Amino acid sequence: MDSSELAEFLSTCRARVSPDQVGLEPESTRRRVPGLRREELARLAGVSVDYYTRLEQGRSRSASVDVLDALAVALRLDEAERQHLFNLARPEPAKRKRRARPQRVDPATLRLIETLDEVYCPAFVLGRRLDVLAHNRLAGALITEFRTLPAPRRNQARFVFFDPHARELYGDWATVAADTVAMLRLDAGRYPDDPQLSALIGELSIHSEEFRRWWSDHKVHQRTTGAKAYRHPLVGELTVEYQALHPAGDADQTLFVYTTQPGSDSETSLRLLAHWHDQKRPDIPLETQ
Secondary structure, eight states: OOOOHHHHHHHHHHHOOOOGGOOOOSSSSSSSSSOOOOHHHHHHHOOOOHHHHHTTTTTTOOOOHHHHHHHHTTTTTOOHHHHHHHHHHHOOHHHHHSOSSOOOOOOOOHHHHHHHHHTOOOEEEEEEEGBEEEEEEHHHHTTOOGGGSOGOBBBBBHHHHOOOOOOOOHHTTTHHHHHHHHHHHHHHHTTTTTTHHHHHHHHHHHHHHHHHHHHHHTOOOOEEEEEEEEEEEETEEEEEEEEEEEEEEGTTTTTEEEEETSSHHHHHHHHHHHHHHHHHOOOSSBOOO
């Protein structure tokens, strides 16, 4: 158990839940702490105040599945937050904390994202630490051509926080950046002993005050579906809808597929971008590795 990370996560989650959200009677006197008190959360979760206090302070070395489930319900955690709580409180055995081997994208996935170019769908694969493992031509034209960058810069978090182009590209950069931090936080809970992840978080913390602020919020996020707005320098504003999938059931890799509404201005913009890119860019391998 990473006691300090667990303690901070529980404390920040507790501060986000107001008493009225969980059906507690309002008080006539002003509360001295934001959110729930420890004794209130303990009562909601069905555990003793002493036990919960020891857990939040990092003095308890174990927590049962039932207790963690009860805390997740009481804190109104979503699925990503619940997963993070379990990762922090019940880490995998040391022998399963792996693995320094290079991340590779399955050839079938590479063929899939290449085929998606033909229907004007940007697609890319993110691995651990938000490393960009592969993308098709249209994703490179829409976002950036990661395949031509030095290996350390083929990373979504570094792109979002360190590349000036990113701040102009995303219609709502702050939301994208905060979600990126929350995705890294989820990864950190899954792989607390990953030295490359620790180095990345350290680098981002040193060079970005915004990253430090969002990191201290202890929010976690797992993308599934949604929409994202872009302001592309060549084709202007467009909005895509995305789906996040795990190819071949690999939880360490996420395939993002972008689509647009048929007949929309956004679809027209992607088609124009695809034609421009095909004329200007030579063919290069799909994988960034």
